[in-house]
Amino acid sequence: MLIGGDFNNRAKQLLALLERMSENNPETKVPVEELVSHLDLDRIELKNLLEYLEGRQLIEIASIGGPFLYGHVKITEKGIIKAAKFK
Template identity: 45%
Template sequence: MIIGSEFSKKYQELLKEVGTHANNDTSHSIAVKDINANLNLDRTEIKNVLEYLEGLGYIETKTIGGPLLYGHITITASGLSKCEELTKS
């Protein structure tokens, strides 16, 4: 488990990136490699951040596999709300 402001910044940036790719559509499947293109997190970091965000109910894993362990995700309604909150602050 990662605790602290550094992790907080990472999950916020990733959630913002997911929100950008989702275009306010909770059914849109987003490739994890596309999200990570701008973030450049390593395999372990992105796995931990995605699992944390899923645990919070902000994203859902749709496919598993590939170089980043997860293939595709979707954002939830709760995730969209949090993303909007983060972009306003």
């Protein structure tokens, strides 16, 4: 697992991508497979990033299953606000 700056940069990239893919709608379920196709992440790194972002209440795990453990995720209102700061 990456720790420190690299991990935080990956988390920011993931959150910003999720914001775009959800079109700033916290009700939109974004397939995790689509996130992976845009980012170069392995399964363990992705799992750690998603759990980190969920723990900070920036995303919500919407479904479990599929090749990446989680099937869909949703960005929260807090996540949208945080992602807007990265622009």
